[in-house]
Amino acid sequence: MNHFNFHDLEECLNKHIPANDLGEVKRLLFGRSDDHAIELHSETLQLAEKYNFDARGYAFTAEEEEFRKPRIVRIAAVQNSIVKPTTETVAVQRDALHEKISKIIQAAAASNVNILCLQEAWTMPFAFCTREKLPWINFAEDPEHGPTTTFLRKLAHRYKMVIISPILERDTDHGDQLWNTAVVISDSGNYMGKHRKNHIPRVGAFNEASYYFEGNTGHPVFETRYGRIAVNICYGRHHPQNWMMFGLNGAEIVFNPSATTAGISDPIWLIEARNAAVANNYFTVAINRVGTECFKNEFTTGNGKAARHEIGPFYGSSYVSAPDGTRTPCLSRDRDGLLIAEVDLNLCRQLKDYWTFRMTQRLAEYGAGLTRAAQVDYIPQIIKEKEKPTS
Amino acid sequence: MNHFNFHDLEECLNKHIPANDLGEVKRLLFGRSDDHAIELHSETLQLAEKYNFDARGYAFTAEEEEFRKPRIVRIAAVQNSIVKPTTETVAVQRDALHEKISKIIQAAAASNVNILCLQEAWTMPFAFCTREKLPWINFAEDPEHGPTTTFLRKLAHRYKMVIISPILERDTDHGDQLWNTAVVISDSGNYMGKHRKNHIPRVGAFNEASYYFEGNTGHPVFETRYGRIAVNICYGRHHPQNWMMFGLNGAEIVFNPSATTAGISDPIWLIEARNAAVANNYFTVAINRVGTECFKNEFTTGNGKAARHEIGPFYGSSYVSAPDGTRTPCLSRDRDGLLIAEVDLNLCRQLKDYWTFRMTQRLAEYGAGLTRAAQVDYIPQIIKEKEKPTS
Numbered sequence: 001m002n003h004f005n006f007h008d009l010e011e012c013l014n015k016h017i018p019a020n021d022l023g024e025v026k027r028l029l030f031g032r033s034d035d036h037a038i039e040l041h042s043e044t045l046q047l048a049e050k051y052n053f054d055a056r057g058y059a060f061t062a063e064e065e066e067f068r069k070p071r072i073v074r075i076a077a078v079q080n081s082i083v084k085p086t087t088e089t090v091a092v093q094r095d096a097l098h099e100k101i102s103k104i105i106q107a108a109a110a111s112n113v114n115i116l117c118l119q120e121a122w123t124m125p126f127a128f129c130t131r132e133k134l135p136w137i138n139f140a141e142d143p144e145h146g147p148t149t150t151f152l153r154k155l156a157h158r159y160k161m162v163i164i165s166p167i168l169e170r171d172t173d174h175g176d177q178l179w180n181t182a183v184v185i186s187d188s189g190n191y192m193g194k195h196r197k198n199h200i201p202r203v204g205a206f207n208e209a210s211y212y213f214e215g216n217t218g219h220p221v222f223e224t225r226y227g228r229i230a231v232n233i234c235y236g237r238h239h240p241q242n243w244m245m246f247g248l249n250g251a252e253i254v255f256n257p258s259a260t261t262a263g264i265s266d267p268i269w270l271i272e273a274r275n276a277a278v279a280n281n282y283f284t285v286a287i288n289r290v291g292t293e294c295f296k297n298e299f300t301t302g303n304g305k306a307a308r309h310e311i312g313p314f315y316g317s318s319y320v321s322a323p324d325g326t327r328t329p330c331l332s333r334d335r336d337g338l339l340i341a342e343v344d345l346n347l348c349r350q351l352k353d354y355w356t357f358r359m360t361q362r363l364a365e366y367g368a369g370l371t372r373a374a375q376v377d378y379i380p381q382i383i384k385e386k387e388k389p390t391s
Numbered sequence: 392m393n394h395f396n397f398h399d400l401e402e403c404l405n406k407h408i409p410a411n412d413l414g415e416v417k418r419l420l421f422g423r424s425d426d427h428a429i430e431l432h433s434e435t436l437q438l439a440e441k442y443n444f445d446a447r448g449y450a451f452t453a454e455e456e457e458f459r460k461p462r463i464v465r466i467a468a469v470q471n472s473i474v475k476p477t478t479e480t481v482a483v484q485r486d487a488l489h490e491k492i493s494k495i496i497q498a499a500a501a502s503n504v505n506i507l508c509l510q511e512a513w514t515m516p517f518a519f520c521t522r523e524k525l526p527w528i529n530f531a532e533d534p535e536h537g538p539t540t541t542f543l544r545k546l547a548h549r550y551k552m553v554i555i556s557p558i559l560e561r562d563t564d565h566g567d568q569l570w571n572t573a574v575v576i577s578d579s580g581n582y583m584g585k586h587r588k589n590h591i592p593r594v595g596a597f598n599e600a601s602y603y604f605e606g607n608t609g610h611p612v613f614e615t616r617y618g619r620i621a622v623n624i625c626y627g628r629h630h631p632q633n634w635m636m637f638g639l640n641g642a643e644i645v646f647n648p649s650a651t652t653a654g655i656s657d658p659i660w661l662i663e664a665r666n667a668a669v670a671n672n673y674f675t676v677a678i679n680r681v682g683t684e685c686f687k688n689e690f691t692t693g694n695g696k697a698a699r700h701e702i703g704p705f706y707g708s709s710y711v712s713a714p715d716g717t718r719t720p721c722l723s724r725d726r727d728g729l730l731i732a733e734v735d736l737n738l739c740r741q742l743k744d745y746w747t748f749r750m751t752q753r754l755a756e757y758g759a760g761l762t763r764a765a766q767v768d769y770i771p772q773i774i775k776e777k778e779k780p781t782s
Contacts, residue, residue: 267716361630368762369758370758374758
């Protein structure tokens with residue numbers, strides 16, 4: 001058994017752990033004994049079958065309150081492989097992905113999804129491993145007026161769905177720079193704004209810093225009709241302070257569209273977004289693409305191994321975590337999928353009141369501490385043994 | 392099956408998952424397919440059998456380097472129940488714990504442990520749930536000259552072992568305040584210094600803020616003969632910025648002595664210390680006591696439930712995480728235990744070089760960001776929809 005043919009962790013546990021232990025195993029591993037699966041609309045299931053993707057739904061509940069009604073929202077993550085060979089033209093590759101995603105969004109709409117997030121750089125192969133600029137940079141678009149935003153605005157308007165669209169951005173107003181950017185489109189089909197990836201990897205095959213720099217958009221929270229959302233793109237999930245700033249700005253759901261491969265990150269995939277949900281009292285949605293992507297020219301990955309043509313497998317395993325530390329099962333490791341979570345956003349404040357992390361986080365002191373630690377002549381607080389050893 | 396009689400998660404997985412899937416299940420859940428169990432010295436095992444505690448050992452390795460020799464260190468976590476009824480005198484209770492722990496430390500020494508950490512407030516029951524000051528405050532000691540430090544200095548000197556001793560502190564020089572404090576004793580038997588718990592819970596039965604305040608000792612790292620260590624006491628594990636500051640000060644191992652109970656925290660127990668190890672490129676050691684503790688007078692826990700006499704069960708499950716995201720199996724949920732991990736501290740810098748989190752963490756910007764967010768008139772970065780809805 002290796003990670004290339006292991007399809008689904010939860011499926012394996014469900015199959016082999018005896019019924020009278022399974023609940024407790026799940027509670028310890030995933031925070032709750034029961035998956036709280038919800039029934040999806042038949043049209044969702046039909047589209048999933050027809051277009052060969054998984055569709056799964058789970059619920060998170062909150063306590064009833066006297067002064068606030070439940071704030072039930074359906075959020076969704078989409079994971080998918082690319083469609084066309086990377087040797088096709090950029091337009092052919094992109095349009096095929098538009099077509100695939102339109103079916104998945106239609107399936108999400110049929111089950112009343114309110115907010116949906118696509119995977120990182122979803123209109124293209126994750127070609128940054130090649131360090132070749134062409135043709136990949138031609139996938140870059142204007143975030144407000146480019147073809148992908150134009151395409152998704154129609155769907156957002158049609159389905160009254162907030163859509164988060166992570167793309168490669170071309171900023172024509174500022175030196176034609178490229179950025180790794182998430183566009184947020186409102187449920188009325190309007191461009192709300194964008195956020196640029198805050199932390200850029202320099203790891204193995206992930207040479208993205210050859211294309212775009214650390215983002216300059218801060219930590220925006222988008223106040224949508226359905227709740228306050230933010231986007232922590234990919235490698236930013238390794239940085240707890242990044243998650244924290246989105247929380248300080250009021251996020252109730254933070255999406256983490258990613259592209260990451262087996263062998264590099266999957267042992268930590270299940271803990272990072274979930275830990276962030278607990279620490280910041282919000283929902284998190286971890287999204288990763290699936291499949292292996294092949295390129296015409298070989299490339300190396302800075303690890304002494306032979307040049308190759310493939311990156312992957314991207315292992316999917318998208319999941320949703322709640323502020324109480326529970327999480328849904330993952331989507332599979334190798335198939336396209338639509339994950340729907342019905343959440344009550346009241347849970348965020350309930351957990352804030354319960355754990356009182358905001359009250360106890362000593363923010364001013366950490367602001368000063370990080371500022372000091374950032375100085376080139378910072379002297380770490382190190383205590384050495386002072387006395388002579390006893391004889 | 393409920394969490395009161397579920398003994399051991401890993402044992403359950405080992406028993407039921409088929410051999411050809413078990414490695415992959417463990418890799419996804421714990422970061423590695425193999426536990427890398429190490430053989431402990433026969434004296435360790437004999438003492439464990441005689442005094443009724445578990446003794447387990449696991450190894451973490453690192454790559455060989457040209458310019459640094461391996462830095463192999465054996466670190467240990469101790470989890471235990473109290474010994475005497477809480478109605479005994481303070482001295483009787485404390486001395487019985489000293490006696491129990493002396494056997495476990497002896498067992499650790501027999502397997503060449505270099506650094507050992509005891510559980511939070513290890514000399515006493517976790518009586519803060521009662522909100523009664525007496526007699527519990529009499530467990531408080533002078534961190535440098537009190538009976539527990541005096542007792543442990545002898546063992547530290549005898550076994551050439553760094554010992555971390557989390558106790559209730561009485562600070563007679565500053566208004567007789569109480570603190571929740573970890574004392575660090577060097578391998579030569581000297582008092583190196585102390586660290587006071589940085590974040591104090593106000594959750595359920597954990598009324599500790601009635602006894603002691605947020606610590607004023609910063610984020611010290613103790614440069615011991617065996618490596619640079621720090622102590623993040625209990626509730627501080629919920630605060631990523633706390634873990635981060637220990638890392639910024641150079642910690643290679645951060646111990647997290649805790650006292651936490653089933654039903655309140657155990658779904659997040661397995662992710663917090665492990666996430667911190669990954670994010671900060673150091674080893675973490677999560678330690679929790681075991682057993683249920685009974686008190687003469689009933690107390691309530693702020694949850695509308697009937698008054699009771701018991702707190703618990705504390706669910707043990709102590710474990711060690713490495714900077715590469717792997718972790719050891721846990722100690723059991725209900726038995727005294729000694730967990731030994733052989734680590735190569737070179738792994739910390741190797742992971743720093745691999746992930747480059749320090750280089751990419753944008754420290755100055757977060758220092759400024761947290762400082763701004765701490766202001767009473769901070770305006771969060773919220774983006775609202777500007778345009779009118781499309782028709």
